[in-house]
Amino acid sequence: MTDSNLTDSPDETGYETSVPPEESPAECPYCGRPLESERLLVLHEGLDHWERLDDDRREAFQEAYVGEGDDLRTFRLKMLALLVVVYFAFLFVYSYVMEDPFSSTNAALLLVGCWRGVR
Amino acid sequence: MRRSTARKRLLALAGTALVAAIAFAGTALAHGGSLRTEAGSMSVPTWLFLLTGGGVVGASFLLASFVTDRALIRAIHDWRRVASAPLAGLTTVTQALSVLALVGVVAVGFDGPTDPLRNAAVLVVWVGWWAGYVATVYLVGNTWPALNPWRAVTQWLPTLDRNYPDKLGAWPSVVGLLALIWLEVVSPLADDPRLLATVIAGYSAVTLAGALAFGPDRWFGHVDPVARVFRYYGRVAPLRYGDDGLELRPPGAALAEPKLVDDADEVAFVVAILWVTTFDGLVGTPQWAEFAEAVVGAGVPAVVVYPSALVAGFGLFLWAYWTAARYSRQTADTYLTVGAIARRFAPSLLPIAAGYHLAHFLGYFLSLSPALASALTNPWNPPINPSVIVLPDWFGGLAVAFVLLGHLLAVWVAHASAYEVFPGRLQAVRSQYPFVIVMVLYTMTSLWIVSAPSAEPPFV
Structure with a gap:
């Protein structure tokens, strides 16, 4: 991480970057920002330099953008699973703390109880 | 077509879940967190109350990560309405009025009644200005440049x-900023009108001298902490007055713009805003009193306890933020420097500070506003027993809701900023992991402070 350069910013996309010397980044031909992979370069070009791209690059961008969908779907499923885990973890902790560990109506009771407590 | 309906359903789902999460946490927390006076009646143990708060922020990050449509995020952040508003002529009037108000505050501070609840200077500065006016800056818009009396004077000279x-x-x-907060914490600035007037006079002298020496733009653009706090808070607000006129945007949308925070010093200032609001609350907890007494008992002079805690805590906050930025560089697997990441995401901390400020001061403002009004009608001889509004119990729950709302807006702003910065959408979400961990820890800390019983800070 010794080689650091400040990319100039023709389109307000200038970011300070530093590339490890042993890596060869994909450099954006329009703003000089080094990208971590060819796929990210295609995405970056489409997002920040759309007006300057030819049809091939635009098509490549659209493919790459749609291609992100698969990864995102898996990711969202994981997040959903995590949310469910968090939700049930809280449900169980609350029912344990409210000293009625086996009642599934605890959540509802808790809400009603809190509401009355608030009043 | 199928894609778009699926997206709508997903959004509806995410929206419902978010509302449910807020409602669930809101009711649970309202019970636990009714500010200090109510803390004794908590039926949920404190650790669970804090965990729930942290859980809400974490869950809101998970929900925000479901929004992966760039067009949608841009549409939300680029939404704006502009109205031409010829307000430029009005500035002279507002500035003249606020110079008069400043002179009035100092005069009443030196010469008015000594009871702080009857003295208009104390009430105007703390209730009217620091509690009420500051809230309008982040809720409505930054009007300080049109009011700043010191700037007005230096513009005329x-x-x-x-x-x-x-x-x-x-x-x-x-x-x-750190010095002002230190002064506010260790001196009876809110109880002694004479001292308050002296401090304002001193601040005015320094500010006027500095602004006259370096020019008002330089001084209020770089040095003056008050103007900078207002400038940053104003970015949270939906209204902005610019060259085109009055511009309306979604709250917080301006925070996702690049170049708002330009350098490490400005990152430090944003973190300082967050830290001083926290410190202000921290010194009022019994744990702080115990800690301070133990430290002084061990032979440390009492005078150094507050300033060193202030600086040490600020250092800790800065370290936590920069550490998150460093890890973010790894989780996002990016060539951006740590500094570039730290600068880009610093503005997303501002809604947290604003939410915390509102939680702290809205009740204070409402309960003392009748006293302010009666002191203003007759500053030299206000009624002997000013009336004070007693707030209902549920108001403490509202305070907790403000803290959480600030965090939710922060999570969203950071999400939108990440989408602007990183070309890969998963990369953008991954960049947020370390920040979310820090944010969850911070939520729990601030909820702990908000719910702790009140204690007098010792040695002040």
């Missing part, structure tokens, strides 16, 4: 226009 050393950057305002 010839200035020396000395060169401001650029390498100092925003650091003088960081030091100034």
